[in-house]
Structures are given as C-alpha cells and as structure tokens.
Amino acid sequence: MSLWWNYLALLAFAASILGALTFPQHDGWCPQRDQQCISILSCPQFQTRADVLWLQPRPCGFSGTTALVCCSVARAGPLTGTPSPLPTSCGRTRVQEFFFRSHSAPTTILTPSMSEFGGDGAGAFAVGGENAQIGKWPWMVLFGRWTDASLGNWFCGGTLITDRHVLTAAHCLRPEEAGNVGTHIGDNDLNLQFEVEHQVRNVSRIVRHPQYLGSQNDLAVVRLATPVKLTEHVSPICLPPAGAEHIGQDVEMAGWGLLEFGGNASDILQEVALRVADPAVCETAYRRVPQFETRFPGGFQGTKVCAESRDGEPRDACRGDSGGPLMVRLADDTYQLVGVVSTGVGCGNPEFPGLYTKVSSYIDWIVSQLI
Numbered sequence: 001m002s003l004w005w006n007y008l009a010l011l012a013f014a015a016s017i018l019g020a021l022t023f024p025q026h027d028g029w030c031p032q033r034d035q036q037c038i039s040i041l042s043c044p045q046f047q048t049r050a051d052v053l054w055l056q057p058r059p060c061g062f063s064g065t066t067a068l069v070c071c072s073v074a075r076a077g078p079l080t081g082t083p084s085p086l087p088t089s090c091g092r093t094r095v096q097e098f099f100f101r102s103h104s105a106p107t108t109i110l111t112p113s114m115s116e117f118g119g120d121g122a123g124a125f126a127v128g129g130e131n132a133q134i135g136k137w138p139w140m141v142l143f144g145r146w147t148d149a150s151l152g153n154w155f156c157g158g159t160l161i162t163d164r165h166v167l168t169a170a171h172c173l174r175p176e177e178a179g180n181v182g183t184h185i186g187d188n189d190l191n192l193q194f195e196v197e198h199q200v201r202n203v204s205r206i207v208r209h210p211q212y213l214g215s216q217n218d219l220a221v222v223r224l225a226t227p228v229k230l231t232e233h234v235s236p237i238c239l240p241p242a243g244a245e246h247i248g249q250d251v252e253m254a255g256w257g258l259l260e261f262g263g264n265a266s267d268i269l270q271e272v273a274l275r276v277a278d279p280a281v282c283e284t285a286y287r288r289v290p291q292f293e294t295r296f297p298g299g300f301q302g303t304k305v306c307a308e309s310r311d312g313e314p315r316d317a318c319r320g321d322s323g324g325p326l327m328v329r330l331a332d333d334t335y336q337l338v339g340v341v342s343t344g345v346g347c348g349n350p351e352f353p354g355l356y357t358k359v360s361s362y363i364d365w366i367v368s369q370l371i
Contacts, residue, residue, distance in 0.1 A: 019365040030070035037241040039364040042063040043071035085370030091238035091334030093133040132269040139237040142184040151182040157255045157324030166183045170208040174312030178203045184235035190267045197233045214295040218342040221369040240336045241364040257320030274307040277353045282306035303361045304352035306320035314348030317341045
C-alpha cells in the first residue's frame with residue numbers, strides 16, 4: 001500500500017511542477033540529440049520525487065493528461081541507476097554502392113478490397129519498388145516459421161529497435177506462438193547465404209497491443225531469445241519523439257512480399273519511395289469502404305500514418321510486407337521509424353494510401369515492453 005501512495009504522490013508532484021508551465025500540446029521538441037520526448041513515467045531519470053527536484057525535467061508536451069519530458073535515453077537515471085532500454089546509437093546505414101541493383105520491379109494494382117498486408121494469403125509485392133541497396137536497411141527483420149528442416153515459410157516483416165526487440169504488426173503474429181517463430185535480421189537476398197552477415201534468432205516473447213482490435217492498435221513488440229550482435233549489417237533504427245508528425249515528408253518502405261497474385265515471394269528486399277499523406281483526407285477516403293466501422297471502430301484517432309506515391313505511379317506496400325518499416329531520413333542522415341505496415345485497400349490504388357500504425361502515438365507503450 002505504501003508503494004501505491006508513493007506512486008500517487010510522485011504523480012501529483014510532477015503534475016504540480018509541470019502543470020504550472022505553459023507549452024504547446026505535443027510540441028515534441030528536445031534540445032539535445034540524445035533526448036526523446038516521452039512520458040515522465042517512462043523516463044528512467046525521473047522515477048522518484050528526488051529525481052524531479054534535482055534534475056528539473058524539461059517539459060515538451062502532453063499525452064492526454066500525462067506530462068511528456070525530454071528524457072536522455074543514452075544514459076542511466078542519475079539516482080536510480082536504471083539503464084535506458086533504448087539504444088545509444090541508432091538509425092545509421094551502410095550502403096554498398098557498387099552492389100546497387102538498378103532494375104526495378106513491375107507494378108501491380110489489385111482489386112480494391114480491405115485487406116491486411118501480411119499472412120499466408122496471395123497478393124502483390126512492394127508495388128512500384130526496386131531492389132534495395134545492400135546494407136541500407138540493417139534493421140530489417142523477416143519472420144518465418146521453424147520446421148523440422150529449417151527456418152522458412154516467411155510471412156511478415158519487422159524492425160529492430162534494440163539489440164533484443166523487434167517492432168511489428170499485431171495481425172502478423174495473431175496465431176503465432178513464440179517457440180514456432182524465428183527471424184532473419186539484416187538480410188537482403190534470401191537465396192545468397194553470404195551476401196551480407198545477417199543473423200538468425202529465435203523468438204522468446206510476443207506482446208500484442210492490449211487494445212488491438214480489427215485494424216486498430218495493430219502493433220506488437222517481439223523479444224528475441226538472445227540479443228543480436230550489433231554490426232555494420234545489423235543495427236537498430238531510431239524511434240521518433242512521442243506525438244511526432246511527418247505529414248508531407250518523403251519516406252521509404254521496405255519489405256519482402258509476393259511478386260504477383262498467387263505467385264512466389266520476392267527473394268530480394270524491396271524498397272519503395274513514398275510520401276506521408278494528409279491523414280484527414282486519407283480517413284475521408286477510407287470511410288467510403290463498407291468495412292470501415294468494423295476495422296476502425298472510432299475512426300483513425302490519430303494513430304495511423306497514410307503513405308502514398310510521390311509521383312502518381314502505383315507505389316505501395318502489399319501482402320507479405322506487413323509489420324515492416326515506414327522510415328524517414330533526418331538531416332543528420334539517420335533514420336527514424338514513422339510507421340509499421342498494417343493494411344489498405346488493394347495495393348497501389350491511388351484513391352487509398354497505404355495504412356501504417358503510427359509509431360509516435362505508442363512510444364510510452366513500446367518503451368514499457370522493452371524488458
């Protein structure tokens with residue numbers, strides 16, 4: 001009981017300090033590069049009343065009624081000694097230009113119908129994309145199932161966010177048990193064993209978002225059985241600040257999907273150039289789909305990113321790409337994870353941008369699962 005009251009007292013104290021300050025809702029900006037704007041309850045530097053008094057956290061926004069503060073994720077809490085669960089270095093790529101494959105993949109448009117982009121069903125590949133540059137996406141994860149023979153039967157993508165955790169779509173792992181699932185991390189061409197130094201890991205834990213329903217809160221955190229070794233070929237991507245928006249920004253999606261309706265999967269990682277669309281316009285379009293209320297009860301609620309072609313050509317994620325990353329390059333040439341491939345109407349349909357789970361809306365929950 002005393003711990004509960006101490007917890008309430010800390011909340012009240014933090015609210016009394018931060019509530020007296022005036023700052024914009026979801027400002028999300030922090031002055032130092034090693035800081036992220038997250039809930040004060042999730043920041044290891046501010047776990048006690050003494051921490052708050054001594055360090056005087058810089059407020060950067062609100063998530064509901066919870067204060068967001070600039071948290072130095074690269075170091076331990078000064079009084080608690082609790083290490084940050086987030087990596088100190090992230091989002092950096094290695095591109096081998098001389099291995100660049102210039103031939104593009106064919107484009108495909110499927111019949112417009114609401115469908116998830118993962119699982120075992122037929123579909124198209126990363127529509128309008130091209131073979132990825134080797135080493136460009138060292139955080140790419142491919143999920144498969146273990147059989148008596150080997151790891152295979154690839155079904156979804158994911159993104160490495162620490163040396164032991166992968167972010168993916170909840171619908172990808174809806175029927176899966178951790179012991180049956182394995183991963184390739186940092187791979188490129190699945191037919192070339194030694195093209196890159198990818199790593200293989202088992203899965204020890206799958207946590208789907210507790211409010212996952214239909215296509216809402218389509219997010220899961222996967223814990224690897226053993227940490228990866230961080231190398232130039234395998235490294236995590238950065239998470240965005242809580243509440244960050246990327247409307248109008250150029251982004252890229254990457255994944256292994258099926259090459260054609262009912263066909264074989266792409267053996268080579270594909271990348272697709274996209275742009276973040278206006279979410280209000282996007283939601284208006286999707287509300288015309290008969291299944292909207294079932295798939296999105298309550299609407300998008302600020303938890304979706306819509307991404308469309310930059311040039312009017314059909315470009316999109318599709319079945320087999322689910323769980324993979326939608327990424328933005330920052331001014332320092334590092335990458336942040338904007339979205340997780342979730343669902344859409346067909347593939348490459350110009351009236352319906354692809355839908356991604358908005359990572360910046362779930363930072364507190366994601367961090368809380370990094371155990």
